[in-house]
Amino acid sequence: MFASDNTAPAHPKILEAMVAANAGIAPSYGADAWTLRAEAMLREIFERDCAVLFVPTGTAANALSLAALTPPWGAIISHRDAHIVWDEAGAPEFYTGGARVITIDGPSGKLLPATLDAEASRYSRKWVHGLQPFAVSISQATEFGGSYRPGEIAALSAVCRSHGLKLHMDGARFATAIAHTGASPAESSWKSGVDVLSFGATKNGALACEAILCFDESAAQALPHLRKRAGQLLSKHRYIAAQMVGYLEDGLWMTLAAQANAQAAALAEVFGARTIHAVEANEVFVRLAPAEAAALRAAGAAFHPSAPDGEGAYRFVPSWATTDEEVETVRRALSAA
């Protein structure tokens, strides 16, 4: 428990949707009714038409998005601790054909407009010897549990526009982020200037389902070909689409996000002053004494070090499936330590 939200099971409603989809023959490769329905639901939730592509992993969603925005000879600016930098084994480089990820720093995993502007200003499309940034990638929620408000996204987007850069959002935890900010999906993405969004469902209750929502016309042309060429187009496509239908139906996704956030808040309350980043989604970062860490592990908690935060820092990730009892276990172990 707490090691990551991807150790949680799938929500029963989502599995039920898959079982419901398992009836008779259906067209393959996304021409089925479940896919059409899932696409329509996303377009309604995001309040506009856009290209929608389902893929089974967040790494694929991110890498495809970046490949659609950046030529092989381009570069992508992101936070130095971003998932695309540390946890995707070079997938952005692979999918883009060798573009470079340039990293900058920022508080709690967030990019700041001024820092982004300063970095982007170091490059020029006329300088053939150097890198050519084409895109910026931000994480929602960030790798340290921070969430961008629409105004913050819009400010970054404005910097992007001024430098001719496109804006990608890694929304592996988009649901818990906006459950925290209270902003609408549209306000948290295209209305604030996001060009392509990786919209995650897996960490929040699905089995293996992420959507790429592409609001940029030129990128939208390339994406279906990029996806197929990457072996990311599922043949029995109804089952990934059904997951998304189950995930979105009756607002399940926001319900699950709220649950995860509530447990994160409860956990933060338990950790008190040990907490080292504002808890704005479903991740909690704390600094623990060795004895505390040991006590927690002994009590059954699982958690990874948060390397960028230095010695004794750890990450706890409650999910939709986290129980009050699990949080209580932490409380008890900590008190005893």
Added chain:
Amino acid sequence: MFASDNTAPAHPKILEAMVAANAGIAPSYGADAWTLRAEAMLREIFERDCAVLFVPTGTAANALSLAALTPPWGAIISHRDAHIVWDEAGAPEFYTGGARVITIDGPSGKLLPATLDAEASRYSRKWVHGLQPFAVSISQATEFGGSYRPGEIAALSAVCRSHGLKLHMDGARFATAIAHTGASPAESSWKSGVDVLSFGATKNGALACEAILCFDESAAQALPHLRKRAGQLLSKHRYIAAQMVGYLEDGLWMTLAAQANAQAAALAEVFGARTIHAVEANEVFVRLAPAEAAALRAAGAAFHPSAPDGEGAYRFVPSWATTDEEVETVRRALSAA
């Protein structure tokens, strides 16, 4: 019906295994019990230790296998009508970093040792201006429903060895192929010299599950990194592993393959002299008069042209879920035409 085996639903037992896996927390990225079990089952069925990697698409399985065998400056020899040539949108080129697929001809989608030897002899590792073949890829069953017997595979493998080439088998329909030949999984793969096998389950009853079985040590080292970098490592890995468990348990996979083959045989019997390739798995190729094709479509049959076979040639692909009634529908429509 008949358009492709990937329009069929998943077998209930496989969905049940997924539902069974949906209990509590499980380690992500393949460290779970279901993965260990699926791997062990495959090693037992194939009668040897080997690297096993699960991926959600056949294109990914093939492209990763080829990338593990071929450097970016290499080439792969395959049949000119192979799936990797026509139906994967350049995935082999993408995953290998730009290797070329060289194509040769052969009856019913099969490579012949003499043809392979002649082609391989055109290249030399010392000639820097030309291509450098490193691998050969064959399909089991072939794109025209042919199945390789162990002796045929061994003969091709011998040619490969003599030219320093590795042998990949695209086993998207491995199950129906060996259900036809009667040879064991081991005899149909590594015992006959296959270095890497794409072992398909999706077309034969799974939702989205293929395994790469790697019998080559050097390729096995690279594969986990290649898979992750390609965004093909599922985070909630238990669900893909559970599919494989359900697929293999109690020999379900061979039962399903036998069912599909039986319907293919029945269909071939219905088509009679219209059949244009030997039916050695679950694909049936026929030449139809325009009126016959129209009558079949009117009766609800779906089928695609088989372009390489010329005007009026079509492919029918029964699956494990094909019913006697569906075959009967074809019979009636054909009689009436």
Added chain:
Amino acid sequence: MFASDNTAPAHPKILEAMVAANAGIAPSYGADAWTLRAEAMLREIFERDCAVLFVPTGTAANALSLAALTPPWGAIISHRDAHIVWDEAGAPEFYTGGARVITIDGPSGKLLPATLDAEASRYSRKWVHGLQPFAVSISQATEFGGSYRPGEIAALSAVCRSHGLKLHMDGARFATAIAHTGASPAESSWKSGVDVLSFGATKNGALACEAILCFDESAAQALPHLRKRAGQLLSKHRYIAAQMVGYLEDGLWMTLAAQANAQAAALAEVFGARTIHAVEANEVFVRLAPAEAAALRAAGAAFHPSAPDGEGAYRFVPSWATTDEEVETVRRALSAA
């Protein structure tokens, strides 16, 4: 002698231009006066403004041109015996990031409009499973010594336009080709619809100098970055530019091409009925009896088999430096055989 035009030395005037450029300090990377002059000369000769980039090899010129026209997920259609297919070790695949070269046949290395149209018609931008052609590449002169007239190029270009394809011309032997056809450089390139031209100088008297002439605005934007990233931008750029100045000055390039063609014609006359392709530039293809080939080799002639032409077929390539005496040697050896 005759093995290839790249075994010939450089023309003294071209070396002299390099020596003349070797005075004092000069800006690096193409900001020097020699580069400006060479560019201006090419624009005048080609009668229009265009992007000009110098690179030291023909393979680089071709691969960069193709990479500027084709995305990694695209394909290029060319003749099955083209230099980009057989003699560049996969450079098109490397530079494009994995695009595929699709090959078709045609007489004496030429593409025919009807064949090109038929091939291009096999693909659709809407079919994500298949290849996506973006460019066509033709060779001028062809790999069998044929030369395209402007009308022939325009006819191919019309097919390209109708399928949304760009047209690249591998002009490694552009000079000898147009010396034969008598058409102007402009008529033989952009006026007939060529989008990017590899304009060769090396085979016709330079040391290591090819120019990419890009008539397509979008491709022109990418090319400087692609060139630098490929390590193809020379730092002491004046020396490659000086070669081009020396090559073009006083029409030296056309003088040299005429010389090479004259020797090819003389050689063809010597070979008589043994000649197997029309001699439309500086390459001569012949079929020789084993005794004849042996006699020629004994006399000092060097020549390679022309594999696509079958047993006993050979290629002779006179250059600007070929002497009457060398042709005479062939005549004598042949008579004696």
Added chain:
Amino acid sequence: MFASDNTAPAHPKILEAMVAANAGIAPSYGADAWTLRAEAMLREIFERDCAVLFVPTGTAANALSLAALTPPWGAIISHRDAHIVWDEAGAPEFYTGGARVITIDGPSGKLLPATLDAEASRYSRKWVHGLQPFAVSISQATEFGGSYRPGEIAALSAVCRSHGLKLHMDGARFATAIAHTGASPAESSWKSGVDVLSFGATKNGALACEAILCFDESAAQALPHLRKRAGQLLSKHRYIAAQMVGYLEDGLWMTLAAQANAQAAALAEVFGARTIHAVEANEVFVRLAPAEAAALRAAGAAFHPSAPDGEGAYRFVPSWATTDEEVETVRRALSAA
């Protein structure tokens, strides 16, 4: 003057060697006598057999070297201000097929063993989510004019070995570096653990000539294919080989390096306390008051800012062709300022 050593002309002896090579027919692609001679000279100078490949640019030499040492899914560790990071437009990423360059800091452009060890320790071949370093690249001389002594190289190499990493040296200014340290070519490369060396000649008097010296057997197998595929194999190869012969003959290369270093030392003496890095080759870094910079420019000096050194920092690069008068001009302008 001083902008860069690549604004200098070629040394007359090197041009003379090219002119001498311009006689009659010669085999292409490196089978000529000049190439054999240049290779033999390098092997003698470096006191061992090794693979030698000539390429026209330093970027190509570096990128090919790195591609031979690192798979597409690997990473390369280098100094954060390295040429491969800032001045090659992503060539390492392109040539490796998408490997990442990881950067660390160090004084005056040098890597320190402890820093390298710490960085290398952050990665594990067993952690599929993260990067997989395969190589380390150091610059000799560094981008700030520092030179590695054999002991320093050996210490870095020991760290490399302990982590299973190969060591590449970007020796674009190898000559001036060892002219400063006094160590032999062998001691400065393979005897201290360098696996592949980019041995530059262009900046030190050649026109366009760099050699890759590969001491690693496995990398040596791939390099000829990588070079050809990259369009970096010159057809009239004698001219690049002749440059190397002229460069090495009678120790010209060390004479030229000594000249450049002497002028750098003289310049450093002129700049006095303004100098901000130890001058250990032919680069001089200084901090100037705006008035001083203006005065120098007015006097005809050309120089670029040294961005990593902050405001007012500039780089001066004397070459073999720098005259006493040019240094004197700087002295006068500085005194007057």
